Amino acid sequence: MIVLGIETSCDETAAGIVRRDADGAGTVLSNVVRAQLEDHAPYGGVVPEIAARAHVALLDRVVAEAVSQAGIPLADIDAVAATTGPGLVGGLMVGAMTGKAIAFAAGKPFVAVNHLEAHALTARLTDHVAFPYLLLLVSGGHTQILAVRGVGDYERWGTTIDDALGEAFDKTAKLLGLGHPGGPAVERAAASGDATRFTLPRPLIGRAGLDFSFAGLKTAVRLAAERAAPLSPADVADLCASFQATVAGIVAARARDALVRFRAETGVAEPVLVVAGGVAANGAIRSALQAAAAQAGGTFVAPPLALCGDNGVMVAWAGAERMALGLEDGLDVPVRARWPLDQRAVPVVGHGRLGAKV
CATH class of the missing domain: 3.30.420.40 (ATPase, nucleotide binding domain)
Structure with a gap:
């Protein structure tokens, strides 16, 4: 199974492609990350509106570079995964809509990935860690x-x-x-x-x-x-x-x-x-x-240092893990600013308008 992953939840515009074999082993085929450090440096932190606009400007080229680097035609990719939460809503919308558009145009399944789950599962790709x-x-x-x-x-x-x-x-x-x-x-x-x-x-x-x-x-x-x-x-x-x-x-x-x-x-x-x-x-x-x-x-x-920060590889791998269990999403799946991994846990801080804070 070969999956394209897209990550735009904060200030990295990223795409990556991985292959997951039937035995659960994984291979990174491409990993492209474009940071926005110079855009946000004058403000001492990430500005959501600037981040979203940068994703719009960069994402098409980043995806194209990831596909080229992998050396695999888009038609041979089995699924498209994109981070749909948690994160900055503007950035999430850019990545999710791009992923959905590619999936629709190519006739491929779409997987909505929790950004935290993508981090959580990376060690299974890099070190074959068992549950x-x-x-x-x-x-x-x-x-x-x-x-x-x-x-x-x-x-x-x-x-x-x-x-x-x-x-x-x-x-x-x-x-x-x-x-x-x-x-x-x-x-x-x-x-x-x-x-x-x-x-x-x-x-x-x-x-x-x-x-x-x-x-x-x-x-x-x-x-x-x-x-x-x-x-x-x-x-x-x-x-x-x-x-x-x-x-x-x-x-x-x-x-x-x-x-x-x-x-x-x-x-x-x-x-x-x-x-x-x-x-x-x-x-x-x-x-x-x-x-x-x-x-x-x-x-x-x-994980290797290159996979500690936000990247498309981790999103692709989480998508592959979910696809292996028959889990995919419709193109109407929404983005979510807050999306806890353990949805049974009682929030420590409480609830806001968009859901559990912590």
Whole structure:
């Protein structure tokens, strides 16, 4: 089965093509991603209207390049998948309508993909991870721990009660004048910093449960910066190193606890911890999680860096996994700004007009 995937949920315009064999093995045939960093940099974050217009301008060429790179005629593609949520509605509409149009014109099935599920299943493409496994999903919009039992079968064990981890990175970078995107900027600055100089809090650690909180940590960084002002480059590097070490310790502690629970509930002797999402590209966090998994008697899996951020390959693979189970969607399927993986979970923050917030 060969599937074209389209991703436009935020500020990456992406398309990719994968092949899923009958035994479940996958092969990446193409992966094209066009970022919009220069478009959003002056604003210190993603501007939804600018992102949607950029998708309109870029997507046709990105899809054409993905098809060309794969060396497979569009007629030989078996299905088209596109992210239909969660994300920025304008971008989702561009990607979904393009995917539907291609599917209709080519006479192919269409698969509506949950962006979070695409991240969640990437490890099955890259590392052939079998169900069930434990997932730490860390991105700009989400920080969750989930038990992944199968395609479409997710149980949320923990989530952030305020900021997502990627958002905390971005806001810390903006506070320290490091620009956008914040995650890579903080990691670069932290490389030359002293992680022991500033003592920062680890919210919720030591308390029962697996939820996260990063708002107080972000405030602590601001207060430390104000006390050290005016900031020298060395001060900024030390603040970044301290912040990064603190969040790595937080997610590692939660991961250890989650692995213990996972083994007890599933009976899996050597549980697999998978990290996914844009923040999964952070080297310090990957190292901390690898150590946590080893301490808990589990194994650690992280996608290649090229597949940590938003990309069309993960959408194509999620579409292929769903197609293998006979799951496809009509062309009238809507986009959804909010679309939790575990729809049975009670929202931590509550409901908004568009659905569950967290």
